[in-house]
Amino acid sequence: MENPWKNVALDDYENHMSLTCVYQLQTLNKIMGEQFKAYDVTSVGILGIAGGNGLDNLIETKSINEIYGIDINEEYLNASAERYPLLANRYHTVAADINGSCDALPRVEMVIANLFIEYVGCENFVRAVEKMQPRYVSCVIQIDPAESFVSDSPYTTKLEVLDCVHSTVDSNELHMTMHAKGYEMIDSFSSELPNGKVFKRIDFKKTNPT
Secondary structure (H helix, E strand, C coil), X not given: CCCHHHHCCHHHHHHHHXXXXXXXXHHHHHHHHHHHHHCCCCEEEEECCCXXXXXXXXXXCCCCCEEEEEECCHHHHHHHXXXXXXXXXXXXXXXXXXXXXXXXXXXXXXXXXXXXXXXXXXXXXXXXXXXXXXXXXXXXEEECCCCCCCCCCCCHHXXXXXXHHXXXXXXXXXXXXXXXXXXXXXXXXXXXXXXXXEEEEEEEEECCCC
């Protein structure tokens, strides 16, 4: 079965995420700006880059000179590159489905994965981290109230196709899976959203980098 992320229009996804009642695109942009500044790294890989939301924070951040946007949807990747021509010499797109193979993933000093683990699971995520060998990993998971992961909006029906590949991330499972691969949690932050949902950012550091 083809991954449904290949068939979700970028406009539908971003229009939904940016609605005032959802406010996830704006919140993730702010969080990603903080992630870029958090650690002294020169290369970063962003899993699930979609249309490149947050990359604008890197235009003035010259210390990070190698940026890899990784996604399963090549149309998303093309859009992310077209939107930020000022990053052209530093930004590289990588088409990859880590549910299948991690061979195309680059080695980087930091991995960012925001609302990504929900669609691949902890084991596949950590397998990708092992291939990329970062010193730091910063990820955002969503904590939901009683309603579904996808917030109600005029675009909800167009995003319901993602239900078959989505699963809630258990933060304890994530911690244990990362710990088993030599990563310790070093920080955690929470951001509340208008509809009662919460974004939880969790940062890890490799305990014995090679």
